[in-house]
Amino acid sequence: FWGRISKLIVEFFRLIKDVFTGKFKWRSMNPDRRMIIMIIISILPLFGFYIFKDFFASLSEDSSIVAEGIGFLYTSAILFLSDRWIKGNKTPGQTTVKDALTIGVFQGIALVPGISRSGSTICAGLFCGLKREAAVEYSFILGIPVILAGALVEIKDASVQDLNVGMLPLVVGFLTAAVSGFLAIKLIKWLIKTDKFKIFAFYTLALGILVLVAGIYETVSGNRIGF
Secondary structure, three states: OHHHHHHHHHHHHHHHHHHHHOOOOHHHOOHHHHHHHHHHHHHOHHHHHHOOHHHHHHHHHOOOOHHHHHHHHHHHHHHHHHHHOOOOOEOHHHOOHHHHHHHHHHHHHOOOOOOOHHHHHHHHHHHOOEOHHHHHHHHHHHHHHHHHHHHHHHHHHHHOOOOOOOHHHHHHHHHHHHHHHHHHHHHHHHHHHOOOOHHHHHHHHHHHHHHHHHHHHHHHHOOOOOO
C-alpha cells in the first residue's frame, strides 16, 4: 500500500495547512482527504472502548480459553455474513461518517481475544458497501495509526519493567513479524480478489469450536489440556 500511503501523507499535511489557513471545506474534499478524515473518525470509537481496557486485558490473561473460543466463532460468523452480503462498489474515498463509525466500532469489538481486528474491519467495510479490495485497503491503512499507538503504550509499560532482552531476539522478532505480516497481507488480497475469503470463515469456525470445547472441558474438569 506504499503508493496510497505516500499520497495520504502528502494530503495530510495539505489538510493541516488548509485547516490553519481557513481553506478547509468539507463538501469539496478530494478522495484522499476524505479517506484521511474517515480514518480519523474510525479511530474515535476506540477511546470509548479504551475505558474498558482492563476488562479486555483480563480476558486475555486469565487461565480460561472460553472467551477466545467465543471470539473465534464471532469472527467466523461475521466472515460468513460478509461473504454473502450484497457486493458494494464504494471506494475508500467514498466512505461516509456512518461507514467510518461502523468500521471503528467493529475495530473496538476486536479488542476481545480471538476476534480478528483486520477481519472485523474488512467485514465492516463490506457491510458498509465498500468494494472488496477497498475494504482490505481501508482496514490495513486504518491499522497503521492504531497499531503504532498500541506499540507506544506497550513501550511505555515495558520501560518501567526490569526486562533483559538482547538485541538479537528483538531483531529476529522484528524481521519475522515484518515478513509474516507482508505475506499475510498478500494472502488476504489474493483471497479477496479470487472471492475465496470464506476460507477464513471455515478456519475460524473449526478453531472456535475446538478452543471452546477445550475451554469448557478445562473449566468443568479442572484439568489443563496444555495447548
